[in-house]
Amino acid sequence: MSKNLPDMSRIALEHISLRRMPSQQRSRERVERMLNCAAGLIADQGSDAMKMSEVARLADISIGSLYQYFPDKSAIIRALAEHYGAECLKCIEDGLAGVTSLDALCEAMGTLTDVYYALFLAEPVIRDIRFGTQADKSLQDLEITESRKSGALLSDALLRVAPNADDSSVRAACFLIMYLGEQTMRLAISVPPDEGAVLVTAYKRMAEAELRQAASSRP
Incomplete structure (x- = not known):
């Protein structure tokens, strides 16, 4: 086995539990963007400081759209x-x-x-x-x-x-x-x-x- 680190950057929704599973490619990409933005915030400031409103802002979506898939911050962390x-x-x-x-x-x-x-x-x-x-x-x-x-x-x-x-x-x-x-x-x-x-x-x-x-x- 290679000692290189595996690439963890691509979010695979197939293994993630969501409140609502996106069926269209555009929706899937939007959810992946949400998770990538959340991961970036956690990397910068930790999960305790991460706010749902900041995830929505960085993902360029409404807070309502975010809540359609993740009812709270814990759901995002579990998905990651x-x-x-x-x-x-x-x-x-x-x-x-x-x-x-x-x-x-x-x-x-x-x-x-x-x-x-x-x-x-x-x-x-x-x-x-x-x-x-x-x-x-x-x-x-x-x-x-x-x-x-x-x-x-x-x-x-x-x-x-x-x-x-x-x-x-x-x-x-x-x-x-x-x-x-x-x-x-x-x-x-x-x-x-x-x-x-x-x-x-x-x-x-x-x-x-x-x-x-x-x-x-x-x-």
Whole structure:
């Protein structure tokens, strides 16, 4: 897998929950513009300071048009969280697609962790949303759902290279690895950079040990 960061800039409405789903291309482009403007505001000043009226002004639409799709600021933030979550899942899927051995899987998982950490460092919107998850029940639920999906991708890859492993043990371990990865990223960017890098390295060691343990499990 390439160590280049995935392109998170294009908003894909297919993975986003909206109050009203636009059917025409022009409407879809208008909603994408709303989300891009919201992302720009969050990057500049954080989600707490973002105002619906400012999103509407930057997107060159009426506030009523904005409310047709997003009833409040939380709905915009959730839509962006869904977008980034879908892009990260695609990155994981691509990164694990070609693995043919346990060693290759562990290496790919390490690379994915490095890429995800780099995204947290480089993308202020992702950082803001992930930090906000701790105070928003709907975002907490979304994060658990995303961890289950990414855990399923990891467990499928592990069972492909270790077909005799216990299915339930593998799936539980992979779900936990992916969920703890999110927590590690939040912690790593909350401390000085040198310490954060050490924490990410420690997580990678623990994740690899758990993958190897799960691969050796038997029904």
